Amino acid sequence: MRIAIIGGGAAGMSAASRIKRLRPDWDVKVFERAAYVSHAPCGVPFYVSGFVRDLAELCAYDTDFFREKRGIDVHARARVVKVGKGFLEVVENGQENTYEWDKLLFATGARANSLNVSYEELEGVLCVHYIENGEKVKEIAARSEKIVVVGSGYIGLEMSEALTRLGKRVILIEKEENPIPDFDPEIGAILKKVLENKVDVRFNEEVVSIEGKDRVEKVVTNKGEYECEMVIVAVGEIPNVELAVDLGVKLGKSGAIETNSKLETSMKSVYAAGDCAETVNIITGEKDWIPLAAPANKMGYVAGVNIAGYKMEFPGALRSQLTSFYDLEVGKAGLSEKEAIKKGFDPVSATIKTKSTARYMPNGEITVKLVADSDGSVLGLQAIGVGVAKRIYAASSLLYKKSNVKDFFFVDIPYYPPESRVWDPLIVAARNLFRKLGIP
Amino acid sequence: MRIAIIGGGAAGMSAASRIKRLRPDWDVKVFERAAYVSHAPCGVPFYVSGFVRDLAELCAYDTDFFREKRGIDVHARARVVKVGKGFLEVVENGQENTYEWDKLLFATGARANSLNVSYEELEGVLCVHYIENGEKVKEIAARSEKIVVVGSGYIGLEMSEALTRLGKRVILIEKEENPIPDFDPEIGAILKKVLENKVDVRFNEEVVSIEGKDRVEKVVTNKGEYECEMVIVAVGEIPNVELAVDLGVKLGKSGAIETNSKLETSMKSVYAAGDCAETVNIITGEKDWIPLAAPANKMGYVAGVNIAGYKMEFPGALRSQLTSFYDLEVGKAGLSEKEAIKKGFDPVSATIKTKSTARYMPNGEITVKLVADSDGSVLGLQAIGVGVAKRIYAASSLLYKKSNVKDFFFVDIPYYPPESRVWDPLIVAARNLFRKLGIP
Numbered sequence: 001m002r003i004a005i006i007g008g009g010a011a012g013m014s015a016a017s018r019i020k021r022l023r024p025d026w027d028v029k030v031f032e033r034a035a036y037v038s039h040a041p042c043g044v045p046f047y048v049s050g051f052v053r054d055l056a057e058l059c060a061y062d063t064d065f066f067r068e069k070r071g072i073d074v075h076a077r078a079r080v081v082k083v084g085k086g087f088l089e090v091v092e093n094g095q096e097n098t099y100e101w102d103k104l105l106f107a108t109g110a111r112a113n114s115l116n117v118s119y120e121e122l123e124g125v126l127c128v129h130y131i132e133n134g135e136k137v138k139e140i141a142a143r144s145e146k147i148v149v150v151g152s153g154y155i156g157l158e159m160s161e162a163l164t165r166l167g168k169r170v171i172l173i174e175k176e177e178n179p180i181p182d183f184d185p186e187i188g189a190i191l192k193k194v195l196e197n198k199v200d201v202r203f204n205e206e207v208v209s210i211e212g213k214d215r216v217e218k219v220v221t222n223k224g225e226y227e228c229e230m231v232i233v234a235v236g237e238i239p240n241v242e243l244a245v246d247l248g249v250k251l252g253k254s255g256a257i258e259t260n261s262k263l264e265t266s267m268k269s270v271y272a273a274g275d276c277a278e279t280v281n282i283i284t285g286e287k288d289w290i291p292l293a294a295p296a297n298k299m300g301y302v303a304g305v306n307i308a309g310y311k312m313e314f315p316g317a318l319r320s321q322l323t324s325f326y327d328l329e330v331g332k333a334g335l336s337e338k339e340a341i342k343k344g345f346d347p348v349s350a351t352i353k354t355k356s357t358a359r360y361m362p363n364g365e366i367t368v369k370l371v372a373d374s375d376g377s378v379l380g381l382q383a384i385g386v387g388v389a390k391r392i393y394a395a396s397s398l399l400y401k402k403s404n405v406k407d408f409f410f411v412d413i414p415y416y417p418p419e420s421r422v423w424d425p426l427i428v429a430a431r432n433l434f435r436k437l438g439i440p
Numbered sequence: 441m442r443i444a445i446i447g448g449g450a451a452g453m454s455a456a457s458r459i460k461r462l463r464p465d466w467d468v469k470v471f472e473r474a475a476y477v478s479h480a481p482c483g484v485p486f487y488v489s490g491f492v493r494d495l496a497e498l499c500a501y502d503t504d505f506f507r508e509k510r511g512i513d514v515h516a517r518a519r520v521v522k523v524g525k526g527f528l529e530v531v532e533n534g535q536e537n538t539y540e541w542d543k544l545l546f547a548t549g550a551r552a553n554s555l556n557v558s559y560e561e562l563e564g565v566l567c568v569h570y571i572e573n574g575e576k577v578k579e580i581a582a583r584s585e586k587i588v589v590v591g592s593g594y595i596g597l598e599m600s601e602a603l604t605r606l607g608k609r610v611i612l613i614e615k616e617e618n619p620i621p622d623f624d625p626e627i628g629a630i631l632k633k634v635l636e637n638k639v640d641v642r643f644n645e646e647v648v649s650i651e652g653k654d655r656v657e658k659v660v661t662n663k664g665e666y667e668c669e670m671v672i673v674a675v676g677e678i679p680n681v682e683l684a685v686d687l688g689v690k691l692g693k694s695g696a697i698e699t700n701s702k703l704e705t706s707m708k709s710v711y712a713a714g715d716c717a718e719t720v721n722i723i724t725g726e727k728d729w730i731p732l733a734a735p736a737n738k739m740g741y742v743a744g745v746n747i748a749g750y751k752m753e754f755p756g757a758l759r760s761q762l763t764s765f766y767d768l769e770v771g772k773a774g775l776s777e778k779e780a781i782k783k784g785f786d787p788v789s790a791t792i793k794t795k796s797t798a799r800y801m802p803n804g805e806i807t808v809k810l811v812a813d814s815d816g817s818v819l820g821l822q823a824i825g826v827g828v829a830k831r832i833y834a835a836s837s838l839l840y841k842k843s844n845v846k847d848f849f850f851v852d853i854p855y856y857p858p859e860s861r862v863w864d865p866l867i868v869a870a871r872n873l874f875r876k877l878g879i880p
Binding site: 010022040042043046051052057058060282292293294295297298305308310311312314315316317318319320321322323324329331333358359360361362389390391392393394395396397398400401403407409410411412413414415416417418419420422423424427439440 | 450462480482483486491492497498500722732733734735737738745748750751752754755756757758759760761762763764769771773798799800801802829830831832833834835836837838840841843847849850851852853854855856857858859860862863864867879880
């Protein structure tokens, strides 16, 4: 069997590894445009801040590891230019080669969204979606004083922290009213206050154009102009589906490749996994596009099992997220209240602020917002402050298993004064919802 | 309606608060032997170490709060000496009073186990199960050089840390081969190494007698003698059930008061909650005695709802635990492998050691052991190292909802390089069990 995998990121390499483990004698080829495989761009902000010294550390393993230890035929710096039924054409080492496949996996990932404004291709305008950009960002940042970051999602936040840690002046431009706009405003408002101490934040502003000669000189918004020597664009991403479309593979509503729970596409023997593919949102039960590293890895694993001729189903994802800005941790699992309303739910919510640990321990505060449907099913949890990770771990676990507010109340999470509260914030939030839902 | 609650700890005060919230006009009396109510002895080690300055901080609220804000008729320093059908006799303020009740709640808690050796009542031999002992422990510790701690469960560990932080020489005596003996030896062995750097640990040793004149002078074990000026006894606890037995209330196999999911005892209108009562172990489905603060509070809440004439069921507990010894965190949810075998399961297990966060972040290691039944149902998780709390939060949540190894693999917990791994240790442990269970 000849397996071709397009894309050597998380999903592609997970799939390749799984197939070779289950079918050591199969021919598994991975085609990756970049020089690296198994790349983890989530680490780029930590490279820029100097926390991680070497970009290569951001790759789980190098190409030699996959070739020698796992027997995967990795083609790095290899650009797939055409995919046809049973073959594909690849530009590598300055020449074009054709390879045949019996089964094909699209693991083409996603690319950074652009702002769609003029002069976005000026030198100094960068995204951090690719590991290769890390070097360039770090280098240009080193000789810049003022840097504009566009977008205050988790990448925008992490880059703002990295750059301010380097002593740069950061202007953060967000078109919404609050940072991390997929969170509810109660949570965003807490982050806003802390953000404003460190960076020059401009909310409700949209970038109209970027100007400069050769190199970027300023960013123009609908409200003002900001001189700068560098711009980081962090306004989301779009799935890389062009090759799949050319082959005739069906896309879902989100624009990513439609898949079923076995990660099969609309076309026989063609699979898709990771950031280029749709999955199921466990909360809504609907198809959704959730381009995050943790589900991407598992989708690759499941695709690999199925490609190898065994059977495994991917249950979907929750869009669980965790980030931080300096000492303030921020996390979310499932839906925010505004997302729930948009999805047609009739939610109730409780927002509570409390110390993260036993009252008498010297520790900070956490704010959690629990959102539930009118029948008590929990739709999501957001948290900000100190001790956020463990609450998001618990909430992700409960949401994954479909829980109601009573489950959030009765879940037996441990009490240890330096780490938690005997009435954990999760439990208090659930208890607050009892009242709104008529539970005694 | 006249409600009598014996015991003003976590369960008693939770129940009292709930009843007054649902039935503001009912007469709710709480009888508590100590001067404090709502006491939280979990904080005593942190008082002894000086981390918490004032013992009163270890009480969630004082008696005035409960009297004035919640309308609960709190009787502190009130010892119930007899309980009969419809009445009880209380010694308080030097006199004996009789009160009548229509519904009664036993929230009598548990007391520290004694060693059952001679001279255990010598001055300087103490347990930390009662908040009042905190003061005495701190005072005697201040003038002691050498202190023996008996028992290496979480209280023994936390006290060993508190006392070594004060510069004391601690001899820790444990009758089993490893510390925290309800954990499996792989986990205990890791703790052992760290413990040995800080305290003089004696495993496989049993205390035979305690000797001294007026004050303790030495501890004699089956293997040696240890001079000391103080002994902390931390060898478990037993439920306070004497008053319930006198009334004719049935005990369970564990020796604690038998209850159903509404926290009703064998006797009409008589309830039990907290450390004196049995509950259900969610993993085994069997009745179990789980004297821990988090379930105790919730049992009190549920008992209160039912006493007030509404209906709520307590689903049971997992014996989730979290503690630490200096920088080493230790946690457990559900059963260890040896506990599972004892309960008749035929378990498989995977123990993995990995960094707690992304490989390239400067952070420590975590070891997790996942135990599952032969059908793939997860029975328990143990963890030791760095970043333990969030994994125990997730495992507790998954176990509470009854999960199998696939759930532990597919649960969508968030990836953020400084906090977690893209393949979280929980997930890796689950994947390792796939092989043993024949999952591809």
